[in-house]
Amino acid sequence: xTLPLLEAHDLQLQFGSIRxxxxxxxxxxxxxxxAIVGESGSGKTTLLKVLSxxxxxxxxxxxxxxxxxxxxxxxxxxxxxxxxxxxxDWGFVQQNPRDALRMGVSAGGNVGERLMAQGDRNYGNIxxxxxxxxxxxxxxxxxxxxxxxxxxxxMLQRLQIARTxxxxxxxxxxxxxxxxxxVSVQAKLLDLIRSLVSRLxxxxxxxxxxxxxxxxxxxxILVMRRGQVVETGLTDQxxxxxxxxxxxxxxxxxxxx
Amino acid sequence: MAYVAVKGGERAIxxxxxxxxxxxxxxxxxxxxxxxxxxxxxxxxxxxxxxEGSCYDRDLAALAIKQAQGDLIEAAFLLRAYRTTLxxxxxxxxxxxxxxxxxxxxxxxxxxxxxxxxxGPTYDYTHRLLDFALAADAxxxxxxxAVPSSTEADQSPPAVTPRVLDxxxxxxxxxxxxxxxxxxxxxTREPMSFPAGRDIRLQALARGDEGFLLALGYSTQRGYGNxxxxxxxLRMGDVSIEIEPPELGFAIDIGRITLTECEMVNQFGGSKxxxxxxxxxxxLCFGHGERKAMGMALVDRAMRAEELGEDADAPAQDxxxxxxxxxxxxxxxxxxxxxxxxxxxxxxxxETIRQIRRRAETxxxxxxxxPQ
Amino acid sequence: MxxxxxxxxxxxxxxxxxxxxxxxxAIPGHQVPFGAREMPLPYGWGTGGIQVTAAILGADDVLxxxxxxxxxxxxxxxxxxxxxxxxxxxxTTRTRDATVIQTRHRIPETPLTGDQILVYQVPLPEPxxxxxxxxxxxxQMHALADYGLMHxxxxxxxxxxxxxxxxxxxxVMVNGRYLMSPSPIPAFDTLKMNRMPALQxxxxxxxxxxxxxxxxTTVRPLDFDDHPxxxxxxxxxxxxxxxxxxxxxxxxxxxxxxxxxxxxxTDYCADRRGEMEGxxx
Numbered sequence: 001x002t003l004p005l006l007e008a009h010d011l012q013l014q015f016g017s018i019r020x021x022x023x024x025x026x027x028x029x030x031x032x033x034x035a036i037v038g039e040s041g042s043g044k045t046t047l048l049k050v051l052s053x054x055x056x057x058x059x060x061x062x063x064x065x066x067x068x069x070x071x072x073x074x075x076x077x078x079x080x081x082x083x084x085x086x087x088x089d090w091g092f093v094q095q096n097p098r099d100a101l102r103m104g105v106s107a108g109g110n111v112g113e114r115l116m117a118q119g120d121r122n123y124g125n126i127x128x129x130x131x132x133x134x135x136x137x138x139x140x141x142x143x144x145x146x147x148x149x150x151x152x153x154x155m156l157q158r159l160q161i162a163r164t165x166x167x168x169x170x171x172x173x174x175x176x177x178x179x180x181x182x183v184s185v186q187a188k189l190l191d192l193i194r195s196l197v198s199r200l201x202x203x204x205x206x207x208x209x210x211x212x213x214x215x216x217x218x219x220x221i222l223v224m225r226r227g228q229v230v231e232t233g234l235t236d237q238x239x240x241x242x243x244x245x246x247x248x249x250x251x252x253x254x255x256x257x
Numbered sequence: 258m259a260y261v262a263v264k265g266g267e268r269a270i271x272x273x274x275x276x277x278x279x280x281x282x283x284x285x286x287x288x289x290x291x292x293x294x295x296x297x298x299x300x301x302x303x304x305x306x307x308x309e310g311s312c313y314d315r316d317l318a319a320l321a322i323k324q325a326q327g328d329l330i331e332a333a334f335l336l337r338a339y340r341t342t343l344x345x346x347x348x349x350x351x352x353x354x355x356x357x358x359x360x361x362x363x364x365x366x367x368x369x370x371x372x373x374x375x376x377g378p379t380y381d382y383t384h385r386l387l388d389f390a391l392a393a394d395a396x397x398x399x400x401x402x403a404v405p406s407s408t409e410a411d412q413s414p415p416a417v418t419p420r421v422l423d424x425x426x427x428x429x430x431x432x433x434x435x436x437x438x439x440x441x442x443x444x445t446r447e448p449m450s451f452p453a454g455r456d457i458r459l460q461a462l463a464r465g466d467e468g469f470l471l472a473l474g475y476s477t478q479r480g481y482g483n484x485x486x487x488x489x490x491l492r493m494g495d496v497s498i499e500i501e502p503p504e505l506g507f508a509i510d511i512g513r514i515t516l517t518e519c520e521m522v523n524q525f526g527g528s529k530x531x532x533x534x535x536x537x538x539x540x541l542c543f544g545h546g547e548r549k550a551m552g553m554a555l556v557d558r559a560m561r562a563e564e565l566g567e568d569a570d571a572p573a574q575d576x577x578x579x580x581x582x583x584x585x586x587x588x589x590x591x592x593x594x595x596x597x598x599x600x601x602x603x604x605x606x607x608e609t610i611r612q613i614r615r616r617a618e619t620x621x622x623x624x625x626x627x628p629q
Numbered sequence: 630m631x632x633x634x635x636x637x638x639x640x641x642x643x644x645x646x647x648x649x650x651x652x653x654x655a656i657p658g659h660q661v662p663f664g665a666r667e668m669p670l671p672y673g674w675g676t677g678g679i680q681v682t683a684a685i686l687g688a689d690d691v692l693x694x695x696x697x698x699x700x701x702x703x704x705x706x707x708x709x710x711x712x713x714x715x716x717x718x719x720x721t722t723r724t725r726d727a728t729v730i731q732t733r734h735r736i737p738e739t740p741l742t743g744d745q746i747l748v749y750q751v752p753l754p755e756p757x758x759x760x761x762x763x764x765x766x767x768x769q770m771h772a773l774a775d776y777g778l779m780h781x782x783x784x785x786x787x788x789x790x791x792x793x794x795x796x797x798x799x800x801v802m803v804n805g806r807y808l809m810s811p812s813p814i815p816a817f818d819t820l821k822m823n824r825m826p827a828l829q830x831x832x833x834x835x836x837x838x839x840x841x842x843x844x845x846t847t848v849r850p851l852d853f854d855d856h857p858x859x860x861x862x863x864x865x866x867x868x869x870x871x872x873x874x875x876x877x878x879x880x881x882x883x884x885x886x887x888x889x890x891x892x893x894x895t896d897y898c899a900d901r902r903g904e905m906e907g908x909x910x
Contacts, residue, residue, distance in 0.1 A: 080773045087777075102781070106788055109781045116784065117777030123787055123853040145788050266706040334671065341667040342633070448662040448837035451765040577763055587672050587835045591752070594673025597704055601697045601734045601893055604879055605796035605815040608861040613790050 003065055005030045005171055005203050011050055011060035013227075020046040021057060022227035030170065033197060033204040035218035035235065037211060037250065043227040045175060048207045052092060052173045053082050064089075067170070087117045091164035095176040097156035100163070101148050107134065107159055108144040114167045133162040137192060154185040158192065165196065174206045178213060190216050211250060215239055223247045281326050295319035304515070304544025305329055309585060310336030311445070311464045313514050313543050330466075334586050341445070347500040348440070350508055354518050354541075355417050357494040361545075364421045365488040366522060372418035377493065378545075421490040422520045422537060431522070432534045451577055458560055458580065462553045463542055465583030470552030473559070473573040482559045482571030485524040486538060493517040493545050517542055519550035523558050536565060636683040636716040642666055646684035646839070650830060653841035658803025659771070660754050665837040675708055675733055676834030678750035682712065682731050685746060685830070691719045693727035698735035698876065698893035705733070724896050734797075736818040738875050738897040741827035743844055749812040751833035754840065756800045756810040776808050779851060787856055796861065802849045803842055811848075817860045817876045822848040865890040870901035 004027040013021040020043050028034050036044040049055035051062055053074045062074040066089065074082070086092065094100045101110050111130040112120075120126055131141045137158035139151075148156055157177065164172060177193065178186040194217055197204055208214055214221055214235060221238045223231040223246065231244040242248045282289065296303055296319035306318040310333040318336060325331035361377025364370055376382075425431035441456035444464075449457060462470060477483055495515050499508040521538035538558025540550035559573035572578055582588060634640065642664075649663035668676040686692065692712055696705040700722040708731060709720050721727050724739040733750040741747060757767040760778050770776065779800055786793045798813040801822065811819060812831060822829060822842060829842040842848060850858040863877045868889045875897060877890040892898035 083773050083775060105781055106785060108788055109785050112784055113777050113781050116780035117775065121780075121852075121854050123784065123856050126784065126853075127788075266701040266703050267710075270703055270706060270710075337667045338669040342639070445667070446664045448664060450662065577765060581764075586667070590672025590674065590676075591835055592673075593671065594752070597674065597733075598697045598702055599734070599813075600878060601815055601876070602797040602813050604863065604877070604893075605817070605861065607879065608863055609794055609796040612792075612861065613794065616791055 002029055003069065004028060005032075005065055006051065006205070007061075007063045007065075008047075008051060009061045009063070011047070011057045011062070013046060013050060013055070013057045019227040021050065021060075024060070024224075024227070024229055026051075026222060026229070026232070028171070028203055028205060030203050031201045032220060033202075033206060033218045035206045035208060035214035035221045036224060037208055037214050037221060038224035039209060039250075041226075042224040044207045044209075044224045046227075047224065048173055048175055048205065051205060052090070053077075053086075064171075087114055088167060089170050091167075091169035091172040093157075093160055093164050093172060093174040093177045095179040097148075097153075097160040100160050101156065103149050104147065106145045106147060107139065107151075110148065110159060110163045111166050114163065118167055129166055130162075133166050134159075136165075136196065137162040152185075153181055154189060157181065157189055161193070161196070165200065165202075168200070169202070171203045171205070174204060176208055176210075177206070178208075178210070193217060211239065223250065281324070290323060292316060292319040292323055295322050301545060302327070302329060302332075304546050305467060305549070306332045306336060308543040308546055308549060309333035309464060309466065310340065311543075312336045312340040330585050330589050334589075337586055347502065349511075350499045350501060352496045352498065352516065354492065354496060354516065355420050355423070357418065357492060357496050357516070357518075358513075359418055359492060359494040360515075361494065362418060362490070362492040363488070364490045367421065370421060370424075418492070420492075420520065422522065425489070425522065425535060429532075430535055432536050434537065449580060453576055453580055455557075455561075458576065459539065459541070459553075459557060461580045461583055462540070462556060465553070466585035466588065467546065467549045467552065469583050469585065469588075470556055471548055473579065474552035474555030477555050477559050477571065477573045482562065482569075482574045484536075484538070484555075484558050484562075484567075486521040486555055486558065487523075488551070489520045489522040489537075491517070491519045491547060491550065493547070515544050517544065517546050517550040519547070519554040521551075521554040521558055536561065633715055635688070636686045636712065636718075637669075638666065638680065638683045643684040646680055649839045650681065650684065650841060653830070653839050654828070654843050656807070657842055657846050658801075658807030658809040658840060660833075660838040660840045662837055663839050665834045668834065670707070670711065672835040673752065674704060675731070675750035677832030677836075677839070678731050678733070678748050678834075679708060679711070679832070680834060681748050681830050681832035681839060682729060683716075685748075686712070686716055686718060686729060688716075688718065690728045691721050691726055692716075693721050693724065693730045693896075694732075695730065695735060695737070695894075695896075696733040697878075698737070699895040701895065722896050723900075724894075734813050734815075735876070735893060736814055736821045738872075738892070738894045739900070740821075741825060743826040745827040747825075747827050747829045749814075749829065749831045751810065751812045751831045751836075751838070753798075754810055754831065754833040754836050754838040756798075756808050771807060774806065776802075776851075779808060783851060783853065783856075787853070792856060792859070793852070799858075800851050802851060804846050805849075808851075809840065809842075809848075815860075815862075815876060816850070816858075817862050819848075819850050819858070819860065824848075863890050867892045867898060867901075870898045872898070872901060 006028040008024060008026045011021045011024040024047060036047055038044045046055065050057050056075055064072045064074055066072060108127060108130040111133050112126040115126050115129060130144060134141050134144060139155060139158055148159060151159060178189050181189065190213060206217060218235045221232065221235045222229055223238065223244065225246045231238055231242065231247045238247060239251055242251050296315045299322065302322055303315055303318045306321055306329055307313050310318065317339065318332065321332035321335040322329065324335060359375055361379060362372065362375040364374065422431050426433055442454065444457060444460055495513040497510050497513055499510055501508040519540040523536045523538055525533035525535050536558065538554040540553030540557065542549045542553065556573050556579060559571065560576050560579060562569040562574040569575065645664055649661045653659065653661045665677065665680060668679055670676055670679065692709065693700065694705045694709040696702040699705065712718060713720055724730065724737045727745065729746050729748060730737065731748040731750065736747065755764065755767050757770060757779065760782060761767050783793050795816065797815045798810055799816040799819045801809050801811055801819060803809045811822060824845050824847065826844050828844055831840045852858040863879060865877060866873045867875060867877060869891050872892055875892045875894060878893045879888050879890055881888050
């Protein structure tokens with residue numbers, strides 16, 4: 001039986017009088033895509049930050065199981081180990097690609113940075129990997145030396161994905177990856193993410209307010225409201241037959257729209 | 258060969274120093290300026306050199322101004338280099354500016370207030386017309402005599418002039434500053450590190466370049482980090498400096514210095530749980546330096562943006578940026594050092610650029626050495 | 630000099646600087662903050678190097694000061710004079726005779742020995758500064774040995790120009806741990822730092838940092854396996870001594886493009902000419 005890749009136990013986090021995380025537990029298995037859905041203010045982005053180690057919970061634990069099956073307490077490890085994890089086994093796709101990309105560095109340099117941070121010291125190899133990844137995210141290889149500021153919004157997001165995946169992470173956190181894009185560009189990007197995820201067997205934790213995105217990408221779904229997980233299960237099951245009134249409301253509001 | 262055998266370094270330096278000395282003196286038919294004349298008649302220059310040189314000594318500042326031909330940054334540098342060799346006898350007790358012997362004191366936020374508005378020696382309402390009488394050897398008899406004002410004639414000046422912001426604070430409208438007996442940091446002894454506390458920030462600003470603080474303060478007014486300032490109070494006058502030698506166990510007065518203090522009242526912070534309060538920007542400098550104290554107060558407040566939960570994206574709000582670039586002795590050194598020979602580095606650049614150009618000429622299609 | 634302590638700085642200040650130097654030697658390549666004093670020479674003229682030299686100088690030391698490789702450049706003359714004035718130590722222009730060599734922008738051509746200390750004047754100690762201006766951020770990058778960004782810069786150079794275009798102040802890894810600025814020496818000199826028998830000390834006065842490379846420490850320029858570090862020098866022989874392995878200054882001799890190339894290290898050049906004259910006689 002496979003063991004979870006990432007587990008969270010009884011996470012609690014309070015901002016002033018607001019309970020951002022109220023006894024949240026979850027688990028993610030290798031190769032699985034889990035969507036965290038909810039309205040803004042539901043705690044889904046906070047949960048992503050706590051799971052990925054950038055925000056500390058008041059109580060509770062996040063455990064990561066490495067390829068040798070050793071368990072690591074994400075919030076007990078030192079900053080160097082966490083940073084190493086973030087540039088090897090883990091990846092993070094931000095809503096705004098400008099927050100993740102180096103806008104003054106060429107597309108190839110952006111894709112190559114994680115390889116170099118991991119110690120790759122062969123220029124030819126780095127360049128070849130960058131070209132391969134640009135092809136995988138459908139960016140013309142002739143643009144490898146162009147600066148991202150000459151790219152469209154959809155291209156920027158695809159470049160960020162290439163940059164994140166170049167070192168073959170096992171687990172990728174995605175925060176509203178199609179957030180700021182036009183509907184037609186969104187559809188194309190979702191398609192690309194879906195094919196990459198299944199081809200590479202990635203585990204993904206995806207935060208989205210968009211039920212349609214969750215339905216398209218995620219195998220399992222976790223519905224959050226006011227810092228609590230109100231419902232969780234297989235995506236189709238939860239969305240086709242929501243049990244919690246809040247989930248029912250979320251699903252129906254999408255249908256109406 | 259003459260180009261290469263440049264062995265004249267020592268002689269050139271000596272000759273340059275001689276020439277500099279002659280230039281400093283100027284036409285010998287004109288009487289040499291005396292340092293007491295500078296101290297008495299170029300008081301604002303002396304004040305600025307003391308503030309940026311962070312050493313309160315009018316005579317030494319006057320000497321530095323004379324030696325530097327009136328180049329005030331150079332003069333501040335001379336004073337600093339002297340100051341750094343001086344032993345530290347003691348730290349003074351905090352100066353009490355409410356006990357200041359007031360020469361000038363204005364508040365922009367009240368029409369009248371305890372202690373009154375004292376206009377003092379200000380250029381504020383002068384008409385900026387060149388006074389040619391000063392160019393003609395004007396006689397000191399032309400200087401108006403001091404006339405006791407009606408208030409002074411009627412009553413002796415108050416021993417304490419309350420600070421305007423203290424009045425607001427007593428009403429709960431002004432955020433209180435934390436009280437502490439901790440020994441403040443000293444950037445002349447310990448290198449700055451970040452996050453930098455307010456003690457360090459204020460020390461750096463008090464020594465900082467007047468022009469830099471003026472420009473940054475100005476930028477906050479024009480939208481780069483606006484904090485809606487009012488001059489709560491600007492005061493200038495003399496305060497006593499007291500030290501408490503450990504062997505005595507009580508404080509003794511070691512003299513008086515002139516200070517300018519500015520407290521700005523800025524827009525309020527507050528949250529759902531805390532009622533809104535005005536916030537303070539603080540400026541203090543040696544001598545009579547209103548522009549400096551006001552710029553400092555604006556920038557001090559701007560640098561509190563993060564602590565007060567505001568966005569910190571303007572230059573004046575970037576603590577590291579402000580503190581690393583406010584010191585004009587450091588700035589002038591690093592800018593002016595570009596005059597020193599750099600021909601070894603430049604030679605490397607020459608060889609590299611020639612190499613790149615050769616490569617580009619032999620392979621005209623690609624600079625990157627890769628098929629496009 | 631009357632009124633000032635030996636070598637200008639007071640003894641407690643020298644002790645403070647020596648403590649910083651010891652720490653720097655213990656952590657090769659790591660920038661140690663120190664309470665740099667205001668010196669009577671301007672920032673940018675070598676106040677960091679001067680403070681390091683003042684802190685290590687003893688009465689028996691023999692001091693050599695070079696700027697651009699030469700003993701007779703104005704700033705080298707000025708600093709040498711400062712120390713003869715305030716310390717009264719013996720000074721020399723001969724690399725072999727010096728126990729302490731303060732330098733700006735060059736490493737002498739003559740190999741240094743274990744009995745010598747080389748003091749570098751450093752304008753910007755932070756090798757990452759051009760890529761990341763915040764010192765709070767670069768401090769974090771050093772702590773985590775997070776140097777991918779520096780390699781990105783080299784990658785970008787190769788992608789754009791075909792090779793790395795950093796020609797001086799070439800970033801190096803010290804002892805396999807810390808990324809370090811070697812100060813603005815030409816890339817030509819970089820490899821001289823590797824496993825050098827002499828102690829190398831670096832002083833940055835305005836930025837208030839001291840760092841060190843202890844004797845026989847590994848110093849490696851950053852590069853790629855398939856684009857190894859290469860050094861450039863003008864492809865000429867010295868017009869005075871004929872050296873083909875020394876770093877050369879290019880001297881413009883008229884306004885019609887004539888130029889000559891001569892050794893930047895004046896002592897090395899003079900020494901070789903002395904030898905050649907000796908051979909001839």
